[in-house]
Amino acid sequence: xxxQITTAFVNQYSSNVQLLSQQMGSLxxxxxxxxxxxxxxxxxxxxxxxxxxxxxxxxxxxxxxDTPHSRRMVTLSDYxxxxxxxxxDKIRMLIDPTSTxxxxxxxxxxxxxDDVIIxxxxxxxxxxxxxxxxxxxxAGQKIAHGSAGLTIN
Numbered sequence: 001x002x003x004q005i006t007t008a009f010v011n012q013y014s015s016n017v018q019l020l021s022q023q024m025g026s027l028x029x030x031x032x033x034x035x036x037x038x039x040x041x042x043x044x045x046x047x048x049x050x051x052x053x054x055x056x057x058x059x060x061x062x063x064x065x066d067t068p069h070s071r072r073m074v075t076l077s078d079y080x081x082x083x084x085x086x087x088x089d090k091i092r093m094l095i096d097p098t099s100t101x102x103x104x105x106x107x108x109x110x111x112x113x114d115d116v117i118i119x120x121x122x123x124x125x126x127x128x129x130x131x132x133x134x135x136x137x138x139a140g141q142k143i144a145h146g147s148a149g150l151t152i153n
Contacts (some may be wrong), residue, residue: 028113
């Protein structure tokens with residue numbers, strides 16, 4: 001048996017590019033309204049809940065209800081992601097990582113969207129006819145981090 005046989009040993013490389021463990025896309029996108037906006041900011045009309053009153057006597061006056069109506073302003077933010085793979089790089093590789101890099105980019109954008117949604121959950125809303133009023137989320141609608149089974153990790 002030759003003692004130099006080990007010089008002929010080869011290395012094997014995978015022909016697939018594997019993504020490391022990561023959140024793929026946004027988990028919260030379906031929990032919020034998604035609107036197409038053209039412009040720097042947009043306004044959305046909002047109608048709150050009202051309560052009906054029981055009629056207790058015949059021929060009584062019809063009560064007038066004051067339905068809550070408000071307006072919320074949103075401003076647009078831009079996010080981007082880019083990575084380059086030269087054609088020369090692909091020639092020098094045994095694999096084409098292009099689609100895997102695209103998946104990683106899409107996942108990064110999805111995670112950033114979740115970050116924006118989470119930050120907005122505890123933030124103040126711009127309200128009023130021109131969006132100049134800052135309205136904080138009422139304390140009764142907040143859940144303390146870590147309580148009631150809510151975690152943001």
